[in-house]
Amino acid sequence: MFLGIDTSCYTTSLAVLDNQGRLLADKRKLLPVAAGRRGLRQSEGVFLHLQHLPQLMEALAAQLGPLSLSAVGVSSRPRPVEGSYMPVFTAGTSFARVLAAACGIPCLQLSHQEGHLLAGMWSIGFAADGFYALHVSGGTTELLAVQAGDTLQITLVGGTQDLHAGQFIDRTGVALGLPFPAGPHLEALAKTAAQAVQIPVSVKGCILSFSGPESHVQRLLADGKADKAAVARGVEHCIAESLRRIICHAGQEQGNKPVLFVGGVMANQYIRSYLAEHLPGQCFFAETAYAGDNAVGAAYYAWQKVNRR
Numbered sequence: 076m077f078l079g080i081d082t083s084c085y086t087t088s089l090a091v092l093d094n095q096g097r098l099l100a101d102k103r104k105l106l107p108v109a110a111g112r113r114g115l116r117q118s119e120g121v122f123l124h125l126q127h128l129p130q131l132m133e134a135l136a137a138q139l140g141p142l143s144l145s146a147v148g149v150s151s152r153p154r155p156v157e158g159s160y161m162p163v164f165t166a167g168t169s170f171a172r173v174l175a176a177a178c179g180i181p182c183l184q185l186s187h188q189e190g191h192l193l194a195g196m197w198s199i200g201f202a203a204d205g206f207y208a209l210h211v212s213g214g215t216t217e218l219l220a221v222q223a224g225d226t227l228q229i230t231l232v233g234g235t236q237d238l239h240a241g242q243f244i245d246r247t248g249v250a251l252g253l254p255f256p257a258g259p260h261l262e263a264l265a266k267t268a269a270q271a272v273q274i275p276v277s278v279k280g281c282i283l284s285f286s287g288p289e290s291h292v293q294r295l296l297a298d299g300k301a302d303k304a305a306v307a308r309g310v311e312h313c314i315a316e317s318l319r320r321i322i323c324h325a326g327q328e329q330g331n332k333p334v335l336f337v338g339g340v341m342a343n344q345y346i347r348s349y350l351a352e353h354l355p356g357q358c359f360f361a362e363t364a365y366a367g368d369n370a371v372g373a374a375y376y377a378w379q380k381v382n383r384r
Contacts, residue, residue, distance in 0.1 A: 076142050077381070078174070079374025080128075080149040081190055082167035084120055084214055085256055087127035088370035089135055091142065092378050096197070100138050101371060102131040108255045113245060117162040124166035144180055147171045148377030150370075151184040153214065155229055159186065183377045188215065189227055190372030195337035195361030197375045203333050207232070207325060209318060212338035212367070213241030213256065218281060218321050220329070225383065232329070233281025233321050240314045240340045243285040247310050250296045251303050262343050265307035272301055272309035278320040281328070288313050314340065315349035322354060333357040339367035 076099065081088040085106050091099045106123045108115055115123075136142065149171035152159040168184065175182035185193075192208055195201065208219045208229075217234035221227055238246075241258065248257020251264070274291055277284040292310060295301040322334060333356065341347060342363045351358050365371055 076139075076144050077374045077377040078142065078144055078147045078171075079190075079370035079372065079377065080147065080167040080171050081187065081368060081370040081373055082120075082124040082128070082150070082163050083187060083368040084115065084117075084161070084163055086368040087124050087131060087167075088368060089128075089131045090370040090374045091135060091139065092371070092374045094145070094378075094382075096375065096378050098371060100135050101369065102134050103369060104131060105256075110254070111249065112255060113249055114255070120163040121166050124163060128166065128170050144174075144178055146181045146183055146377040146381050147175045148183045148185060148373035148375070148380075150187040150190045150373055152186050154188045155186040155227075181377070181381070183380050185373060185376045187368075188217075188229070189376065190370070191337040191361075192221065192227060192229075192335065192372065193375045193379075194365045194369055194372030195335055195359075197371060198362035198365040199359060201335055201359050206333040206335055207322065208335045208337060209322065209341070210338045211240045211314075211318065211336070211340040213239060213245060213340075215338060216240045216283070216285075216340075218325060220325075220332075221335075232325050234283070236282050236284050238285035238289055240285060240318075241338075243289050243314065244310060244340065246289055247292050247296075247306070250293060251307065256339075258339060258343065261307045261310065262345070264304050265311050265345060268302070268304035268308035270305055270308070271312045272305045274309040274313040276313055276316050276320070278317050278324075281321045281324050283317045283321055285314075285317070308345070311343060311345045312349070315346040318346070319350060319353050322350075326356070331356045333359060335359045335361070337361045337366060342366040
């Protein structure tokens with residue numbers, strides 16, 4: 076068995092794959108955020124992960140019985156670049172290192188971003204030597220050029236210069252009175268809209284901005300006259316069109332390649348459908364259940380490393 080661990084800003088996740096790379100168990104628990112708040116402090120996140128990790132491990136053992144582990148994979152940092160650090164990942168990394176040392180097995184560390192890419196690839200059986208990846212979540216909005224191999228070689232192509240797409244959704248959701256994180260709730264509200272409010276799109280080359288669009292939305296809502304569902308659909312459309320434009324620009328500048336979409340925002344069905352319809356070339360979307368934060372990518376990383384030796 077191969078255990079994956081991920082302790083992101085808002086989700087504690089454990090997953091187990093068998094020796095054929097099949098998923099045996101997937102346990103996740105959201106970190107609670109009080110109504111009206113836009114998020115958690117890192118110290119709060121670390122504390123909650125320390126509460127959740129034993130609970131999820133006990134749930135795994137109750138489902139699978141004693142775990143016969145060959146390796147542990149764990150997200151230890153946000154991105155695979157020097158200096159990338161976020162305190163919440165120390166909770167999962169410490170848990171993984173203790174477990175691996177006690178069991179005498181490898182503890183294999185990867186970045187949270189690599190975990191997203193690998194979970195997306197695993198979920199749809201995606202394989203390509205070179206491709207673009209769009210990682211869109213509450214903490215990341217990045218367009219990447221990826222070269223596959225023994226490890227993923229990742230180069231930043233473009234993305235946001237201010238707010239992330241998930242932040243845009245969450246800030247709008249809080250202003251609409253929706254629970255945090257707001258993604259699924261905003262999507263449900265948007266489905267009831269008769270039309271979308273027009274929200275400006277701010278894109279230059281492969282760089283996009285959501286701070287201007289978010290300010291526009293806040294002004295609309297402060298006025299009190301805008302239809303809430305129409306605003307929600309407008310936010311979805313603004314994000315989808317912004318992403319479409321940077322991908323098209325990258326294709327013009329660097330050549331067209333298959334595009335893999337991962338991250339929690341890419342679970343949104345309107346955004347997925349819009350991009351699939353309006354982008355040229357091949358689009359591949361992580362299965363909805365594995366688009367958001369999860370530990371399957373970390374387990375898959377451990378499985379790959381052991382089985383390629």
